[in-house]
Amino acid sequence: MNMWIVAAAVMAAILAFLLVKPLFEPALSVEADLKGDAPLRNLLDEKERTLRALKDLELDYAMGKIGSEELEPARRALALEAGKLLEEIKRNGGR
Amino acid sequence: MIEFGHFALALAWILAFGASITGVVLGSRAKAQLGQIEVVRRATMAVAACLGCALVALGYSFVTNDYTVQYVWQYSNRSMPWIYKVTAIWGGMDGSMLLWCFLVALFASFVARASVSYPRPLVPALLGFLNTSALFFTSITLFFTNPFRYLKTPVLMPDGNGLNPLLQNEYMAIHPPMLYLGFTGLFIPYAFCMAALASGHLSNDWVRLTRRWTLIGWTFLTAGIVLGGHWAYLELGWGGFWAWDPVENASFLPWLTATAFLHSVMVQERKGMLKLWNVFLVTLTYALTVFGTFLTRSGIVQSVHAFASTDIGWTFLLYLGLIFVVAVALVIRRRHELSPQRTIESLFSREAIFLLNNLVLLSICFAVLWGVMFPVFSEALTGQKQTVGIPFFNAVNVPLFLLLVFLMGVGPVIAWKRSSLRLMVRSFAVPFLGAFVVGVALVWAGVTEFYPVLAYSIAFFVLMTILGELQRGLGAQAAATGAATLAPSNAVALFRRQRMRYGAHLIHFGVLVMTVAITASMAHKVEREFTLSSGEKYSVGRFELELQEFHDEEQANYDAVQAHVALKSLKDGSLLEVMAPEMRFYRKNKENTTEVALRMGQREDVYLVLAGIDETGTRASFKIFINPLQVWLWYGAIIMVLGGFVMALPLPRQATAEERSRGRAEQPA
Structure with missing residues (x-):
């Protein structure tokens, strides 16, 4: 029985050491921003969605799900949207 | 060893408590020290390590026949093969809850490990919610279903009571862990979703990260459900694999909502639509896994799969309430950010079909839930418990x-x-x-x-x-x-x-x-009942059966009688196989069971059950089922699981919204 008590104590000590250690590491004493830039993040998400939609459009065309008469107007609309988004992202300090 | 297990369980509880509070508090701040986040991350992994130690301690007590431990005594017996001593760890309520806790903590630790590359604003709240879930299940195990208790009084059977004979089956080694992996895996999307809502980091990141974890949980749950069906098919002797039993249904409900989420999440990722709907689906999926646990352990419904009735049902109901309250509160707080960015433009679009698919899946979910709860509702309203059976479920x-x-x-x-x-x-x-x-x-x-x-x-x-x-x-x-x-x-x-x-x-x-x-x-399906004496024949479908002899068998934990039945082709009389259905008598448990004889074929299964032997011991009654294409059900399930794992494999890492907003792809810490 004593053996298990010793094992439990050793386990608790090792865990305590490993858990507390990061608090004393200089590299981890930096403060991190947890809020971020929400408007810019949303714009970047939108940019990603638009580029993805362009890719899906090309794929749907290649797979014969839409015809060339639907492809061109949709591509133009998405390209226009992507351009506007890129400008707005630049204005918000992103790339 | 049992003290060590108890200590590890208590330590896990303390760590989960600390990590959940710290995670949520850090998540609500505008800034946090990286070292503090790292402490919570490590604590999350330590919870899994402690619960792993507790599980090993319990397993050690089973394998070493420590019948001073109440749980070991109740579910094990010295004469049981060692494999069933191991599987008996989750054969009862207490051990199954410990396994559940461990798997929740294990998944949480995997997420914690991977979280070094996640968007930083999401991480503290994510770790907090992961640990809240681990804390709930660890609390249940530690305070209500603790398996680390000694027997209070000396008992008549010093070699243990023994495991339920129906659970003395190889599938016991794989089906419950697989099912639990599925259930516990599906709490991760909920933690991600709540963390995104709490932190306000509602970009596409959480959706992208969650999809893979949902696929992992979904795949395990699929495998667990099908393995359960296969086990029921081999063990229960009624010729079927799915009886719409309440506990089977309980595992199926979160599968349906998780499947719906896996489709609708694509629409959110691509179109910025269905954001609120996805929060609802993720919350419902997690709530249904908890509801399934409640159903199995509260005794409110009768099932061959249910654990004995206990008084811990209220804790699950309380937790279910908490899940919804937290979700609703966070949704109200972030309601403006959850509004859709686009609308469905055409009914002939993939997003419209996905929405329709979601509605059908939710309709099935509602119908199944209604069937499960009908006995409870009918008893509350009329005072009489009425049940709905297979015809209701099939018709709907x-x-x-x-x-x-x-x-x-x-x-x-x-x-x-x-x-x-x-x-x-x-x-x-x-x-x-x-x-x-x-x-x-x-x-x-x-x-x-x-x-x-x-x-x-x-x-x-x-x-x-x-x-x-x-x-x-x-x-x-x-x-x-x-x-x-x-x-x-x-x-x-x-x-x-x-x-x-x-x-x-x-x-x-x-x-x-x-x-x-x-x-x-x-x-x-063809189903027949018949009686044969030695040498007598019976024809069914394209087969002929001939009873050859009876054979007695004595094993360590049971006695058995086998009937040797020759299965022949009716067309040319050739012998296909000698089938040996048997009846078993488990000495310790004083219980009879039947073991099915099964001839699996690509075209059909021949499923033979020895239903009884007359007093003279020369005449036996049988049940036979000819199940066409049955084996293809299992092949289909294997293909599904394979597809799930193919999809769940890691994709090349994409820059997170945070990294992109900083204009460079660097590791967030």
């Missing part, structure tokens, strides 16, 4: 499932946003025509029941659309690269480039195979 769900399978064929063929009607007609003309021809051919061949004809026709339609998609994909890939369309390298390149898409097709193909197998085994 068969048409809904067929609609779902049909949508499975339509969805992938339709384009995002809007499809050209002309091209849709061109894509669907051949599959529709093929399905019609199949339907007519079946009626001509004598299959006249409505649902089987419809099911086979829809299955053929979906098969044609999947093959059509594959052909078009290969063609597009070949046109882009200049390779030959049917070259293996072209197929491999296509699969690599669009692993998620073709993984999904693989899952759909598995569902298709299962649909055909379920239809065949339901519609064309």
